[in-house]
Amino acid sequence: MTTHRKITNEKGHDLDEIFRKSRKKPRTSQKEIKEEEPKIDKLTDMMLKLMKDTKEIKKNQQDLKTEMKIIKEENDKIRGARTKGDSRKIRKGNDQEQYxxxxxQKNSMRYKTRRKQHKNVLKTYKERIFISNKVTKEEIQIQQKINRKTDGKSTKVEYQKNGNECKWDKNEG
Known part of the structure; x- marks a missing residue:
């Protein structure tokens, strides 16, 4: 029988016991466990609330869409608009005035669009005339500058054409 020889440090504590205690994993106390649980519960509660909120929002959106559809159908009925399979109803009284x-309004809009188209046609027509007279856009711009500068007061105007400065006398023509 071998006797267990105690190994002690300077203070006289048993080193084997100290090492044994250090190797053991420290147990979590009941208080710590209780503190951790409510945090997890709070997170899960938040997640559940978010899920419920999203479901409610989706339901509300669907309800709004259905309400909008119903309102639109009612408005169409009031206006007497054409519905699927129904022929247009004859309007009477206020409905006739609205019609x-x-x-x-439709005719006025058509007229406005026609006027716009006509103006565009006129613009292209003027450009065609300029092209037929072989007047370039640069020359037109120069002429416009001259007209702006003179205004019937000054006689001489300087303007640039092809990078060269030229003097133009109004009296000379």
């Missing part, structure tokens, strides 16, 4: 106003 006439709608027609007037």
């Amino acid at each position: 006439c106003n709608d027609r007037r």
Whole structure:
């Protein structure tokens, strides 16, 4: 039988016991466990609340869409608009006036678009005339500058053409 020889440090403490204690993993106390649990619960509660909120928002959006569809259908019925499979109903009284106003607005819009198109055609026509007379855009710009500068007061105007300075006398023509 061998006797266990104690190894002690300077102060007289048993070193084997100290090492044994250090190797053991420290147990978490009950208080620490209780403190950790509510944090996890809070996180899960937050996640659940978010999920519920998103579901409610989606439901509200769907309800709004259905309400908008119903309102649109009612408005169409009030206006007497054409629905699927129904022929256009004959309007009477106020509906007839509204119909006439709608027609007037459409016609006025058509007229405006026609005027715009006509103006565009006129612009192209003027450009065609300039091209037929072999007048370039640069010469037109020069002429416009001259007209702006003179205004019937000054006689001599300096302007540039092809990088060369030229003097133009109004009286000479």
